[in-house]
Amino acid sequence: MPIDVNQTVVFHASAMRLLLLATLALACAAVSLAAGWPLLPNVVPGSLAQFAGWLGTLLFLSAFLLMGWRCLIGKIPVIKLSPVGFWDSRLSAAVVPWSEVENISAWNCRHNKIVVLKISDAAWKGLPLARMARWTRSANQSMGADGLCVSTAEFGVTFDAFFQTVVTHFDAYGASRSKP
Structure with missing residues (x-):
């Protein structure tokens, strides 16, 4: 489809x-709570495992x-893709x-x-990016993803269709097209 x-x-x-992800997060929170309480065997009160359980409970309940x-x-x-740009x-x-x-x-x-959308250093400094995008930049770079990382886990579209749409917009309006 064009x-x-x-x-x-x-x-x-x-x-x-989203409902599936929420259910998964709740299940992970329950397991973490069992480790933090400590209801699981081999979890000693005051141990690192118990601390990790409480931390996981907070993380997964937040999710x-x-x-x-x-x-x-x-x-x-x-996400919006337009002739002007990309917004997530x-x-x-x-x-x-x-x-x-x-x-x-990809x-x-x-x-x-x-x-992964690799953006210029000026954009990293000038755009009002979310804290999470800024905070995870160095970790993502160390794993091989240098740029804004966009997950499609919560969309009802396949990764390939989404990727092709982004690439098509970039080919039409990207930096190489805007320079004379």
């Missing part, structure tokens, strides 16, 4: 996928609340102009495919 790059393409979170909230608020756009509500408060995107690649980490 992709119309003159139109804005919007990707919404899939309610079913459960986030996914549950996103499921309740409905079909809010998560999880990564930036503003649109990342295509002229700031240097390269797009990164596979533990059977999870992620779209």
Whole structure:
């Protein structure tokens, strides 16, 4: 199916996928709580395992609340691709102009495919990126993903279709196209 790059393409979170992720987070929180309480065998009170259990409980309950909230608020756009640029509500408060995107690649980490948008250093400094995008940059670089990492886990679209749409927009409006 041809992709119309003159139109804005919007990707919404899939309610079913969010519900599945929320259920998974709740199950992980329950296991972590069992380790933190300590209800599991071989978890000694005051041990590192108990601390990790409490930490996991906080982490996974936070993920459960986030996914549950996103499921309740409905079909809010998560990603928009337009002639102006790329916007991911999880990564930036503003649109990342295509002229700031240097390269797009697919990164596979533990059977999870992620779209990596390598942006210029000026964009890293100038755009209102989310704290998480800034905080995880060096860790992502050390694992081979140098750029903004976009996961498609919560969408009702295949990775290949999403990746092709992003690449098509980049080819039409990217930095190489904006220079004379």
